[in-house]
Amino acid sequence: MTMRIKEILKSAEIQSTITVEGWVKTKRELKAFSFIEISDGSTMDGIQVIIDKDLADYDNIIKQLNTGASVSAEGLVVESPGKGQRIEVQASAVTVHGGADPETYPLQKKRHSFEFLRTIGHLRGKTNTLGAVMRVRNACSTAIHQFFQEKGFLWAHTPIITASDCEGAGEMFAVTNFDIANPKRSKDGTIDYAEDFFGRPAYLTVSGQLEAEVMAMSFKDVYTFGPTFRAENSNTSRHLAEFWMVEPEMAFCDIIGDQDLAEEFLRYIFKYVLETCPEDMEFFDKRIDKTVLGTAQNIIDNDFARITYTEAIALLEKSNKTFEFPVEWGIDMQSEHERYLAEELFKKPLIVTNYPKDIKAFYMRLNNDEKTVAAMDVLVPKIGELIGGSQREERLDILEQRIKEMNIEADDLWWYLDLRRFGTVPHAGFGLGFERLVQFMTGMANIRDVIPFPRSPLNAEF
RNA sequence: UCCUCAGUAGCUCAGUGGUAGAGCGGUCGACUGUUAAUCGAUUGGUCGCAAGUUCGAAUCUUGCCUGGGGAGCCA
Numbered sequence: 001m002t003m004r005i006k007e008i009l010k011s012a013e014i015q016s017t018i019t020v021e022g023w024v025k026t027k028r029e030l031k032a033f034s035f036i037e038i039s040d041g042s043t044m045d046g047i048q049v050i051i052d053k054d055l056a057d058y059d060n061i062i063k064q065l066n067t068g069a070s071v072s073a074e075g076l077v078v079e080s081p082g083k084g085q086r087i088e089v090q091a092s093a094v095t096v097h098g099g100a101d102p103e104t105y106p107l108q109k110k111r112h113s114f115e116f117l118r119t120i121g122h123l124r125g126k127t128n129t130l131g132a133v134m135r136v137r138n139a140c141s142t143a144i145h146q147f148f149q150e151k152g153f154l155w156a157h158t159p160i161i162t163a164s165d166c167e168g169a170g171e172m173f174a175v176t177n178f179d180i181a182n183p184k185r186s187k188d189g190t191i192d193y194a195e196d197f198f199g200r201p202a203y204l205t206v207s208g209q210l211e212a213e214v215m216a217m218s219f220k221d222v223y224t225f226g227p228t229f230r231a232e233n234s235n236t237s238r239h240l241a242e243f244w245m246v247e248p249e250m251a252f253c254d255i256i257g258d259q260d261l262a263e264e265f266l267r268y269i270f271k272y273v274l275e276t277c278p279e280d281m282e283f284f285d286k287r288i289d290k291t292v293l294g295t296a297q298n299i300i301d302n303d304f305a306r307i308t309y310t311e312a313i314a315l316l317e318k319s320n321k322t323f324e325f326p327v328e329w330g331i332d333m334q335s336e337h338e339r340y341l342a343e344e345l346f347k348k349p350l351i352v353t354n355y356p357k358d359i360k361a362f363y364m365r366l367n368n369d370e371k372t373v374a375a376m377d378v379l380v381p382k383i384g385e386l387i388g389g390s391q392r393e394e395r396l397d398i399l400e401q402r403i404k405e406m407n408i409e410a411d412d413l414w415w416y417l418d419l420r421r422f423g424t425v426p427h428a429g430f431g432l433g434f435e436r437l438v439q440f441m442t443g444m445a446n447i448r449d450v451i452p453f454p455r456s457p458l459n460a461e462f
Numbered sequence: 463u464c465c466u467c468a469g470u471a472g473c474u475c476a477g478u479g480g481u482a483g484a485g486c487g488g489u490c491g492a493c494u495g496u497u498a499a500u501c502g503a504u505u506g507g508u509c510g511c512a513a514g515u516u517c518g519a520a521u522c523u524u525g526c527c528u529g530g531g532g533a534g535c536c537a
Contacts, residue, residue, distance in 0.1 A: 028496045035496050048497075082495050108473065108487050109498050115529065116473065170536060207537090232535055233463055245537065324533090335533075388537065433537030446530090458528085 002072075006042035012077045012087060020047055020089055023126060024069045024100075026109050027062070034062050036091075038071060041131055044279045048080065048088040049073045061094050067109060068100030068126070114449050121453065121462035129288065132280035133450050136273055137438045141225075143272035144246055144434075147265055148223045153248065156215040156222040158208030160229075163200050164412050171231035172203035173241075204229035209431065210363075210416055212249040213392060216427055217419050223248040225434075233457050237446045238383060238436060242455035249429035255365070255374040255391040258428035259351050262378055262387050263304050265432075266349070270296045273441060281442075289443025295381070296441065298348055305350035309372065312341060312352050319345070332359040335384055343381040352377050362402045363416075364390040365426075376430070383440045389430020396420035 002019045003012065012018055022040035032053050039046035051062065051073075065071060075091040082088075106120050107127065117124040124130045148155065161175050177197040178184060184195040193201050208224040215222040228245040248261060274281055274296055285292040307315070316327040316337055325334045333352075342350055354372040357364070364373035378387035393399040399420055403410050410417070438450040448454035453462050 026497070026499095028499065030494065030496065033495085035499095037497070050495085080495090082497070084497055103488060104472080106472070110473075110486060111498085112473065113530095118529090228537080230536070234535060235463085236533080236535090237531080239536070243537070383537095385537065431537060436537060 004042035005038065005040045005045075005047050008047055008077075009043065009045060009085075009087070014077055014079055014087065016077050017074065017092075018077055018089065019072055019074045020049060021072045022046070022070070024065050024067055024071060026067060027065050029062060034065075036065055036071070036073070038073065039126075039131075041125065041134075043135075044128060044132060044283055045085070048082075048085050049075065049091050049094075050088055051091045051094060055091065055094065061096060064096045064099040065094075066100055066102045066105070068105045068107060068123075070097040071095065072097065114446060118448060118454070125452065128283065129444075130449065132277075132283050133438065133442055133444060134452065135280050136277050136284075136442055137450060139273045139276045140269055140434070140438055140441065142276075143269040144223075144225060144265075146272070147268045148221075148248065151221065153221040153223045154215065154219040156208075156212055156219070156224050158205070158211040158215075158224045158226065160205055160227065161198075161202055162205045163198055163202045164210065170206050172206055173229050173231045175202040175204060206230055207431065208245070208247050209249070209429065212247050212429060213416070213419060213427065216249040216251045216429070217423065217425070220251045221248070222250075235457060237448075238439065240435060240447055240451065240454055240456055243447075243451070244434035246432040246434055247429060249427065251425050251427045253391075253428045254426055255353060255376060255428055258389050258391060258430060259304075259306060259353070259376055262351070262376070262389065262430055262432075266378075266387075266437075267300055269437070270299045270441065274300075284442045284444075289445075292441070292443040295443075302348060304378070305346045305348065306353065307350060308353050309355045312337075315341065315345060330356050330358070338377075338379045338384045339381070342379040342384070347381070349378055349380045349386070352379060357402075360390070362406045362408055363392050363399070365393045366398055366402065374428075378430075380440055383436050386436050386440060387430050387432045389428065391426065391428040394420060394424045394426050396424065 002021050005020065005022060008018060008020065020038050022038040025037040025039050025046045028035040034051045036049045036051060037046040038049055051058065055061065072095045073089060073091045074093040075089040077087055078090055080086060080088040107123055112127065117127060117130065125134060145155070176183070184192045186192040193199070196202070205228060207228060208226065212222055212224050224245070224247040226244065227242055229242050230239075231241065232239070248265075250257065250261070281293060281296065310329065312333070313327060313329050316323070319340065321340060323334070323336050325331070325336065327337065342348075353374070353376045354367060355375045356371060357366060357373045360373050360375045364375050366373055374391035376389050377385050380386045393402060396417065399417065400410065403413065435447050435450050438444070439447050442450065444450050448456060
């Protein structure tokens with residue numbers, strides 16, 4: 001295997017002969033020779049290759065080496081006399097694998113809008129910004145696994161297809177092998193799901209949490225990291241129909257331990273990415289959002305603010321700001337409220353805990369005041385809710401009571417309730433929207449630009 | 463789904479009732495160890511789609527489609 005360009009730029013020895021493989025970023029033709037900049041996605045910078053006019057078939061090769069063409073170039077590594085790069089390659093043999101007609105190749109040597117790049121999703125990974133995004137995204141994934149593995153968490157592969165429609169986290173996509181124009185029907189005309197593949201209605205998962213709880217009851221500390229699906233007709237810069245979610249779940253853990261983990265987790269990831277992708281992070285800070293590096297450092301250096309929901313409402317009430325949605329105890333906080341707290345008041349991530357029970361899910365642990373539950377949201381500037389978690393209700397009688405109050409079908413949850421019958425224990429966990437994390441970290445304004453193949457309403461082209 | 467703004471050359475946009483424009487890109491040439499090279503010339507259009515008003519519509523009206531921003535829902 002040949003060296004990646006990142007390695008070549010870092011450690012190729014002067015006067016050694018190497019082979020560069022990649023795609024042409026720019027070509028600059030001079031009279032006696034040409035400069036070709038080649039990149040392979042391993043790093044932001046390309047490598048400069050000099051092709052001398054003496055090279056066999058020079059005119060034909062140069063004619064093909066337009067932006068986007070694929071090429072292998074063998075040559076001698078030399079110190080670069082020009083500014084802007086330490087080394088360059090004096091080509092001795094060049095193979096063009098595939099040209100890219102400049103009349104029709106959509107990527108130009110200039111800035112493109114992200115809206116336009118979304119229309120050429122199959123090519124946009126070749127751009128500086130999307131390249132940097134994908135490398136940071138990769139580093140985030142690695143950091144997540146490394147963080148949990150170092151702590152002894154078990155990576156639990158929770159199902160993508162689920163038959164329980166009681167997860168309560170949003171609209172679901174149906175999964176069926178019926179001919180949807182002609183599904184099997186009962187005598188009364190309704191669709192007969194007993195005849196469907198699973199013998200019952202099935203859906204794409206909206207959360208792996210309930211299954212993660214199952215795994216935590218055997219393995220103590222577990223996490224999920226996989227795709228999640230929401231069918232809401234939601235069109236915003238922070239929603240996807242298919243996104244990746246990270247969900248740790250810890251037995252013998254309360255809401256305080258949950259918050260501690262969330263904070264340590266985010267700090268670890270930011271640190272890892274700053275160490276492994278410094279050029280990409282500098283690029284974001286310089287070209288995308290000037291607060292990127294400051295935000296990262298802020299997370300690494302400072303504790304998150306921690307307040308209760310009740311305190312948050314009090315802060316909003318005395319803020320003297322007029323909100324579109326009026327503030328009073330019991331409301332579900334709106335985006336404008338969360339953003340005020342995170343962006344203006346605290347100017348850093350904050351964790352809000354102990355929300356009113358009526359606005360939270362059935363599985364969250366009821367507090368002693370019997371009005372609030374042990375929920376926690378991590379709110380960050382610009383994104384809003386990055387993490388949502390809770391201590392889970394481990395007491396069977398109270399959980400059954402809550403399920404009844406919220407009119408949820410308890411029969412479907414028999415296995416979930418069994419966890420409280422057989423060796424129940426206080427436990428807690430949270431869910432993190434992976435793309436929101438990448439968005440927050442890179443400063444990218446639209447979540448569709450931090451995933452290679454975004455899925456959103458009317459968008460599944462690539 | 464709601465509110466709002468937009469859709470004109472490959473890209474980014476100007477043109478707001480009277481002959482469709484600029485910059486970038488592409489092409490050709492010149493020049494130069496260049497680096498989003500530079501300079502000159504040149505190329506390029508079903509003005510989102512459909513209907514309507516008008517002597518005349520990119521421009522005004524209506525409907526639809528698509529995209530951006532915001533909201534809701536959520537991670």
